[in-house]
Amino acid sequence: MSIQCPSCNSQRIITRDIARKLGGTTGAIAGGASGMAGAAGGARVGTLVGTIGGPLGMTLGGLAGAIIGGLVGSAAGGAAGAKLGEEIDNKVLDNFQCANCGHCFRQQD
Numbered sequence: 001m002s003i004q005c006p007s008c009n010s011q012r013i014i015t016r017d018i019a020r021k022l023g024g025t026t027g028a029i030a031g032g033a034s035g036m037a038g039a040a041g042g043a044r045v046g047t048l049v050g051t052i053g054g055p056l057g058m059t060l061g062g063l064a065g066a067i068i069g070g071l072v073g074s075a076a077g078g079a080a081g082a083k084l085g086e087e088i089d090n091k092v093l094d095n096f097q098c099a100n101c102g103h104c105f106r107q108q109d
């Protein structure tokens with residue numbers, strides 16, 4: 001793929017990915033928050049499973065459930081946010097910037 005600057009025809013083009021970075025971060029935070037809710041559920045399940053292993057098993061099970069719930073939520077949210085941000089970058093924002101003259105433009109297709 002060779003992209004040219006519409007202003008000076010330079011091929012030194014960089015992508016800005018502003019919305020993608022922002023979306024990934026926002027999504028990870030939002031996902032982490034909803035993951036916390038999932039963590040409570042995960043902790044409950046973990047504690048239940050851990051019951052087999054006695055008091056220590058319950059503690060470890062609850063902890064593992066909470067961590068997994070939080071991580072999964074955060075990762076899923078981050079991926080969804082990044083994907084959404086990528087769409088915004090490509091369709092709404094001028095995602096390309098010329099490294100030669102600084103001109104910002106979006107992909108023409």
Ligand SMILES: [Zn+2]
Pocket residue numbers: 005006007008009010098099100101102103
């Ligand atoms: Zn240029």
